[in-house]
Amino acid sequence: MNLTSYLGIQHPILLAPMAGVSTPQLAATVSNQGGLGALGLGSSTLDHAIEQIKHTKQLTKKPFQLNFFCHKEFDLDIEKEKVWIEFLSKEFSRLGKSPPNQLNKLYSSFTNNEDFTNMVLDIKPRAISFHFGLPSKKQIDALKSAGIITMVSITQLSEALEAQSYGIDILIAQGIEAGGHRGIFNENNDPAIFTKDLVQALIENPAVTLPIVAAGGLMTGKDIREIIDLGASAAQLGTAFLTCAESAANQNYKKALLESNYTQITRSISGRPARGLFSHWHTDIDILEKPEDPGYPFTYDIAKQLNMLDPINFPIYWAGCNVSKIRPLDASALMQTLISEMN
Numbered sequence: 001m002n003l004t005s006y007l008g009i010q011h012p013i014l015l016a017p018m019a020g021v022s023t024p025q026l027a028a029t030v031s032n033q034g035g036l037g038a039l040g041l042g043s044s045t046l047d048h049a050i051e052q053i054k055h056t057k058q059l060t061k062k063p064f065q066l067n068f069f070c071h072k073e074f075d076l077d078i079e080k081e082k083v084w085i086e087f088l089s090k091e092f093s094r095l096g097k098s099p100p101n102q103l104n105k106l107y108s109s110f111t112n113n114e115d116f117t118n119m120v121l122d123i124k125p126r127a128i129s130f131h132f133g134l135p136s137k138k139q140i141d142a143l144k145s146a147g148i149i150t151m152v153s154i155t156q157l158s159e160a161l162e163a164q165s166y167g168i169d170i171l172i173a174q175g176i177e178a179g180g181h182r183g184i185f186n187e188n189n190d191p192a193i194f195t196k197d198l199v200q201a202l203i204e205n206p207a208v209t210l211p212i213v214a215a216g217g218l219m220t221g222k223d224i225r226e227i228i229d230l231g232a233s234a235a236q237l238g239t240a241f242l243t244c245a246e247s248a249a250n251q252n253y254k255k256a257l258l259e260s261n262y263t264q265i266t267r268s269i270s271g272r273p274a275r276g277l278f279s280h281w282h283t284d285i286d287i288l289e290k291p292e293d294p295g296y297p298f299t300y301d302i303a304k305q306l307n308m309l310d311p312i313n314f315p316i317y318w319a320g321c322n323v324s325k326i327r328p329l330d331a332s333a334l335m336q337t338l339i340s341e342m343n
C-alpha cells in the first residue's frame with residue numbers, strides 16, 4: 001500500500017498530535033506543506049475540540065488527523081490518593097500553600113465515549129489516531145464505515161497484533177526515544193524498545209500486515225529517510241516541531257528545549273510513564289521512598305497544581321531524547337528542510 005496516497009498527503013511526514021501543544025496553525029501548516037497535520041485532543045473538552053477542528057479547517061483544505069486518549073478508566077483508590085498527597089505535601093508547604101484535599105479525574109477516555117465518537121463521525125476527518133490503547137471494536141467499525149482511517153500508537157508486538165485484530169488501519173510504532181507519554185496499552189508492561197528495533201521487528205514479523213509509521217527520536221530528514229529505508233511507510237515527529245512559532249509551547253518551554261540535552265521518563269508527573277526534560281521531578285520526586293502514585297490521570301492533577309505554583313522546579317516539558325537536535329524554525333521552514341534533507 002502507498003501510505004501517502006492513502007492518507008491523501010504528498011510527503012511521508014506526520015506531525016505528532018500533541019495535547020496542549022497542538023494548534024490549528026501548526027496542524028494546518030504541516031498539512032499545507034504536504035505532510036499530515038494533527039490535533040491532539042485527548043485533554044480537550046468537546047466544545048474546545050470542535051472549535052480547534054473548525055479553526056484548522058479554515059486554515060487548510062488538506063487532510064489532517066485527530067487524536068484521542070484510550071486509557072483504561074478506574075475508580076480512584078482513596079488510600080493511594082491520601083499517601084500521594086501526603087508525599088507531595090512538603091513541596092506545597094515549601095511554597096507556603098496547602099496541598100489539595102482530593103485528586104480529580106482530569107480527562108475521560110475516548111473508549112465508549114459517545115459524544116466524542118458522534119462528533120468525529122459528524123466531522124469525518126481523513127484520519128483519527130489513539131494513544132494508550134484502543135477504543136471499542138464497535139467504535140472502530142463505526143469510524144471505518146464512515147470512511148475514516150484509524151491509527152494507534154503501539155510500542156510492542158502484542159499491541160500491534162491486538163490493534164490489527166480490532167481492525168485498525170495503520171500502526172504508529174512508538175520507540176522509547178519518543179517525547180511525551182508512552183503509548184503502552186498496559187502501563188505496567190513497557191519493554192522499552194528503540195524505534196529502529198521496533199520498526200524492524202514489526203517489518204520482519206509475517207503476522208504484522210499493517211503499514212507502519214515510525215515515531216520516537218526522529219528529528220531530521222535524514223532520520224526519516226533511514227527509517228523509511230528500514231521499512232517504515234512514514235515518520236511521525238513531535239519534538240522537532242515544539243519550538244515552531246505555531247506550537248503552543250510557552251516561551252520558557254521553548255527556551256528550555258533549546259538549552260537542554262537530557263530527558264528522562266517518569267510516571268510521577270501524570271501517573272503514566274512519559275519522557276520530558278530532566279528536572280526536579282526526576283531528582284527529588286522519583287526517590288527510593290516514593291510511594292505508589294494513584295495513576296493516570298489523577299496523579300496529573302496534583303502535578304499540574306505544583307507546576308502552576310512553581311514552574312521552575314516542577315516543569316512539565318515533554319520532549320524526546322534527541323531534543324539537542326531541535327531547530328528553531330517555523331513550521332513551513334521546518335517542513336521544507338525535512339523534505340529537502342529526506343530527498
Ligand SMILES: Cc1cc2nc3c(=O)[nH]c(=O)nc-3n(C[C@H](O)[C@H](O)[C@H](O)COP(=O)(O)O)c2cc1C
Nearest residue numbers: 016018019040131178179180216217238239318320
Ligand atoms: C509535547 C508532546 C505531547 C504529546 N502528546 C501526545 C498526544 O496528545 N497524543 C499522542 O498520541 N502522542 C503524543 N505525544 C507523543 C507523540 O505522538 C510521538 O510519539 C512522539 O512525539 C515521537 O517522538 P519525538 O517527540 O522524539 O518526535 C506527545 C509528544 C510530545 C513531545
